[in-house]
Amino acid sequence: QVQLVESGGGLVQAGDSLRLSCAASGRTSNSYAMGWFRQAPGKEREFVATISWYGRNTFYANSVKGRFTISRDNAKNTVYLQMNSLKPEDTAVYYCAAAAGRFGTRGDEYDYWGQGTQVTVSS
Helix, strand or coil: CEEEEEECCEEEECCCCEEEEEEEEECCCCCCEEEEEEECCCCCCEEEEEECCCCCCEEECCCCCCCEEEEEEHHHCEEEEEECCCCHHHCEEEEEEEECCCCCCCHHHCCEECCCEEEEEEC
16 A cells, blocks of 8 residues: 655645645555646546656646656655646646556556645636
8 A cells, every 4th residue: 555645735826836745655665657636626637747667757738748847756755746837727636646557647547646735826
């Protein structure tokens, strides 16, 4: 089992930046790809970004490409999502997820999920 805890969310203004963190505990000795997803009120959960175990490969949703950066520090069992130039449409609960297999963009490819952290961007 892997436990994931997100932090770093908050209320910011459009154009501001935030950095989300996701701390993993439990069976972190396994090689997990990590991803970030988000869910806005009244909308389905959507993929945001993913990163491979060694961090060599990343992939982003078109809506965040060029503004968000995913990274990881395996020594600290932590994954980050640096979010710049935030927009009101980025408002959502952001979830961290871990995948035992190759990283993907679908929620069902991930085995473990955090509880989420709220990000609210005001205009």
